Amino acid sequence: MPFIEKQQFGEDPLKVRDTDHYVKEYASTLVEKWDQLISWDRRAESEGNFFVEKLKENGAKYVLDAATGTGFHSVQLIEAGFEVTSADGSPEMLAKAFENGKQRGHVLRTICADWRWLNRDVHGEYDAVICLGNSFTHLFNERDRRKTLAEYYAALKHDGVLIIDQRNYDAILDQDGYSSKHTFYYCGDQVAAEPDHVDEGLARFVYKFPDKSQYHLNMFPLRKNYLRQLMQEVGFQQIDTYSDFQETHKVDDQPDFFIHVAHKEYKD
Template sequence: MPEELARAFYDELAEDYHRIYPDWDASTARQAKALDGVISGELGPGPRAILDCACGIGTQAIGLAALGHNVVGTDVSPVATARAAREAAARNLRLPAAAADMRTLPFGSDAFDVVVCADNSLPHLLTPHDLRAALGGMHRVLKPGGLLLLTTRPYDEVRETRPRSTPPQVADTPAGRSITFQLWDWHDDAERYDLEHFQLVPQAGSWIVRQRRTTYWALTQDQITSFASGAGFRAAKWHTPQDTGFFQPVLTARTPS
């Protein structure tokens, strides 16, 4: 099942997720500043009640909490959300976090001003049924006039070339350098791909290799916009990294007022 695959992937990655970034704390601050700019541009000055429904270890949620927003984090991985709560507490920030599937969000209606689903999380859902369930739930928990903020890889470009790997990323840590890269195996439909995620982590003067697997649906912007509109969102608009300062394209959409 897709949810079991994604949960296993992030359970295994949670301990090492920060190694994806050269400086994870700097990345949390930079990404939150970019997302906060989008939120304030859409809704005006905050703070806002925000649900990060794919919070992972807190990369976006912690930064948004540091900016004064009231953030709740959920993620399919209980290991990741446990780390997110620990990382927030270590920074004297409040971040309630719990494991939850984005297709069945455990909140009442009209609970949040903003729902964030960032860092290519939605494409873990592999069927139209799953996408409709997730986006419908996000719509339900938003207040009237609330904001959906969703980011993915630039799949319109990616699907033209269908790359088979990503460049290595090097992170410096107190224990030494670590290296992260991915291998991609595209399905026959040319839309979905299996990902092998590799990390080389220094240990006792040598390297250990950590490998995880998951699957993504390389959704184009038109596909995502269509699913969002079908879930009841309005005024859907894509923003480029050049416009927002965020490293991925950002979709904003609103619930009816």
């Protein structure tokens, strides 16, 4: 697949509600700026050992990072002692992840794979699959979401665990507004990430960088309980949901993100 230099949304960007389009959204110019948006050092500080601890609690050693992006979590987990396979549907992102890993003394095992046919390209069974960075919201129809969750389920060992996160779209949809502390995910200085348009079928975000450049991503606004229900219907037995890396949060203090830890193993 050739590298994409410029984002293209056509004449009416609000009509772009197609799962396959996300690959075109991660143009090489945006990928080069992506690390400015997330800020590796500040994100590592805000997350702490949350994912490392959850994986260790579940006895994980072999981890599939299904939404590698520019490699942040793959590198973090490798340095924590996990065996990591790094997959992504965007060749631009994977190339940047490999470069970032190399700069930190690691050779990432990268695979370009579409989640909906994950096990066609990614072989073996894993103790854990992680899909982080609000990536699951690139799936625009329920069939794709169910198929992807089924692929994750199949890639896991009998007692494996899926960790998947999402933006708090409930607050955006229900409160008719948007606020973000930018404490946990998009930590870059002087980089803005905010919705340009939101309805029940589309959350179009604009990302503004210090050099005045702007990029957009079209995503599906997943509701928390809807995603939990999908995971249960696919077969996950127990799902623990955290709010900004906490098990609970104040009612009047809406979290920016939810993190779901879904267990394949039945627990009494």
